[in-house]
Amino acid sequence: MTSGRDLDTDTKGASPETVVPLPSFYRHILAFIFAIDEINRNPNILPNVTLGYHVTDSCNSINLAIENVLQILSGPQDIVPNYSCLNKDKLVGVIGDQSSKTSLHIIEMLNVYGYSQISYGATDSILTNKNKYPSFFQTLPSDHTQSLAIVKLLRYFGWTWIGVVASDDDGGHAQSEELKKQTKVHDICIEFILKVAADDAEHEDITLYKSREIFNKATSKIIVLCGTISLMTIKSIERVCTGGLEKLFIVSAGSVGQLLSLIKYITSFQGSLLFSLPTKKIPYLKKFLDEIGLVNRPSDTLLQHILAIYLKCLTSDIILNILVKESYGINLYNCSKNVKISDIGSKRYYTNEFGTTYHVYKAVYAMAHALHDATILRPGHLKGNQKQRMKYFLRRLHFQDPTGEDVHFNEKGEMTTYYHINNFIITNNTNNRFKEVGRFNKSLPEQYQLLIDTSKMFWKHGEIPLSKCSADCRAGHQRILAKGLHKCCFECIPCSNGEISNESDQGSCFRCPEDQWPNGINQCVPKTMEYLSYIDDPITLTISVFTLFLFLKTSIILGIFILFRDTPVVKASNENLSFILLASIILSFICVLLFLGRPIRVTCMLRQTSLGIIFSVAISTVLAKTIIVYMAFKATKPGSSWKKFLGVKITNCLVFVGSFIQVVISIVWLSIAPPFPENNSNLYADKIILQCNEGSMLAFSILLGYMGLLAAVSFIVAFLARNLPDSFNEAKNITFSMLVVCSVWVAFIPAYMSVTGKNTVLVEIFAIISSSVGILACIFYPKCYIIIMRPNLNSKCNLLKRI
Template sequence: MRCTGNERVENSSVPEFYKIFSPYSYSVYTAVFAVAHALHNMYLHKGITREDVKGINAWEVSHFSYHKFDRRLHGENVHFDENGDISAGFDIISWIVYANESLDGIKVGSYDPQAISRELIINDSIVRWNPVFTKIPMSRCSEICAPGFRKSARQGALSCCYDCIPCPDGEIASEADMDSCTKCPEDQWHNAKRNMCVHKVVTYLSYGEPLGMSLAFISFLLFLLSGFILALFIKKKDTPIVKANNRDLSFILLLSLKMCFLCSLIFIGHPLRVTCILRQTVFGISFSVSVSSILAKTVTVVIAFKAVKPGSHLRKFLGNKFSNSVVLFCSLLQIVICVSWLGTSPPFPRYNMEDEVGKIVAECNEGSLLGFYIVLGYMGFLAFVSFLIAFLARNLPDVFNEAKYITFSMLVFCSVWISFIPAYLSSKGKYVVAVEIFAILASSSGLLLCIFIPKCYVILRKPETSTKSL
């Protein structure tokens, strides 16, 4: 609106001032007042006259406007800094343009750069919005990124335009609108909202979970089965089928298989130093005794057939003394390997933080992988020799010849442990232990079923055939 010449700016209240004058009037008034103030200072310091004003340079006027005004405009002081920039506060005005092109404004906030807090104060409750807005509009092109998300700049867009993307695994954003995520410590992981780090869950194969419970139950059943077969063989120890191929070796084999089934239980539960050491030693020695007994049984079959020939020197190897010596020698060699392994680099418990994302795996470190594979390799060597001899002796004409059953049992044993190695190397976390337990149970049950179940069938179902003389 046009000025009438009768308005008094100094006596106008702030709301009326904005209603009467354009948005630029206050700035024009301040600029004129600043120039007048500067000229007054020049007059006081240099004694300039009205005629000298035409020759004054702009930078000279700017120099004399640095000082604080003694005059207050609408209750505030006007300041200029050393660069000549005004440092007065600002009012935040909400403007309304009506249909008749009239203008209305209301002060909704302010900013004072000279205040201690230097806060931008806005009272959004008095801001008047056009009825077409169903919600408060935003003056930004992106929503605020919630905690757990970080800002990602949009290619070719302004810096205030960005996308919100979730923090990567192992990192968090604890505050809103963060430019980057913070990595959690090694023993911690992000929560579901990715806005805070929490301690990782320690995991291991326990008796309380279905997998551990199932393996323990199967181990116990096989232990009972081998105990039942042992009791049956002790009861029928004088029958020809039990005496065949050295009954003492059968008892040793059944006892060692019972230990194999029991040793699988040591693998379940939270690893401790003593259990980590017992796992591999009990497992290695028990299996070596089992395979050594089978090797001695196989050799006994061959010697028994060859010794029947006249003048054979193999008769001195018949009997328990030689077969027991084979078992003792092969088992002692495995004991020496285990003791050397434990003496140089024994297994120990540790927390593995790399294999499973967001979890800490409690496991037994084998210490020396070379020692572990030598133990497995030695068992594999004994199994291969037993398989080879049994395969060659499978068709020897003898009553209750076990060579065929031993051949098949060794075939199962070798197949299980050959497939164990790639499965062991490719597994992670508690499934490494589960694979090893499965290999122990599968190979042990293969020996038990292939060698003893046919004899048990004869003893229980066809007892008349087990009374034939040898």
């Protein structure tokens, strides 16, 4: 087992003129060693197996990282690619590196040999591609996850117009590119991306000039820091932001550490939001780290170097003492043999909780557990050498480490974890404070991934800043993109007629659902249902009362005819046909009620068909009466052959045949395409017409056409018989009644086609009532006048009188 690490020093004796060893990074090595010793003492992990290690320092250099890997693979002698001088030591895998750029080149080489690698600091999203890097695993979430967390935070506060400051290195480039991808998906626009040197004081003036120019022109209030932002960059930003520049910074996890060492320079970061990974307390590690000193590690040159820099202790290396004095101007003294690294102080050597150090510790345990499974379990279906088994078991790893945390890799080779979201606050005494105000955990369901407690947040200017390229469009308006600018920059125009936008910042207007309509520019209200309602429509009530009146009136006339059926007037008009005709007129008035009220399937099917059959019976009866009058007159002549046609059979046959044809038409119509109720929302913007769809306009036209044909024939026959002697003649009355019927229904067709909604029903009701009243008035009113008002005329003698 080996570890590559990203330190600011070289354990092989790098010149102190160029590097300064950091105690916080040295702590990573100690945690690595502690974890291996702890595993070797644990009888439950790898019994009878002792783990060893080889530690090298990449110094954040790609070339040195590759050289170190080749050295480990070749053995302790000279580097010989594709050849190992190791006799008994077996390489299990590699732990490291802390940076993505070195980890990427290490895994490229290890893939050739099939070894697995667990990084405790790499976050580049490209490393999660398991087709390309099947043996790479990482304890941190990738840049994709962090960018998703940042974007969701931006969306939470409505910040759609941001600037990005990224370190001009591989890490800054990778994070900024990943952020660009995520912002496109979530409709957030980046106003500018400022690339700054990761750590190059020679370009400070250039960076400052660029920063001032960009920051002064920028309208975005939110700045996201990506990559490893140098101390110089933060100082430059502080200088640029003087004068009350209203910027709020969102700092990625990689840049948080720099802020901690710049309390006096970072007043402009007041109120900023910082992402950080959770820290852990590791059992017994604090005691181990606090006891590290020259007594228990006398030959550790890196420890001596750190004590020389931070505690001014002479080392056993005379050359190193001279270099430290010349490079840093430090006079070294003899220190007590009991001196410990913890004497440096907790600011530089913190041992209570651990961030990256914990990930080193966790990576060691992950490698050990995978080796344990590969050594002990040896599944029968898994063929291949130990390298393949290690990769297999790392993918399926699941255990609890000594801190109690579940350790496993997801399908992309990442260990699931969450981000703290901290609010950075500077108090009056220049002390800084990080206050946790939220968390992001990608492993949770989407609606629970981001949790924010706004009540705990401190804002630089007392309120949540606004960061949008364009002001929100008011309700009733929609966006149009401003020419040549980002999609977040737009103008607002009013919605078109019939469209609304009911929220501010609505991307576009929309039409209301079919059952609703816009009552203005920002609200859809339910459409009114229009039909001839019995409850709240006065027209329906009027028609109902009038129809009931006509029904009663016709019933009274029928009663009169029944009561006076033996009188000459009734007999002369063929009482049986009169009874049938009056019953048909009564039914026609009842038929009107089918056109009132809410349309349902039954009423829709009965409306037109019942109307057609009832009127066909009525008109067939009128036609029979006309023909009988004509034949009766002809039969009075001596020797006439018309006498044999007179009788009940011929009249019944005429009525039956005339009505039966309409019944057949109605049955065919109801069988093929019956009428049905429908909600018509296309006629009016503010209401829905509840109507009957006729199903087949052809069938409806045939039904009306047949009625018209019967009426026309009746009119023609009655017209031809108009000159018969008055005493025997109903033809004139029938002529006028058929003239009324034909006039009404001829006028009905254009009127029916030209109106909409419930007016079509009213037109048809008017046609039914008018034609029925026309027949009733023209045929029966004169007879009722004679029967009631002039009974003296109701005699056989008067009827036989010639004019």
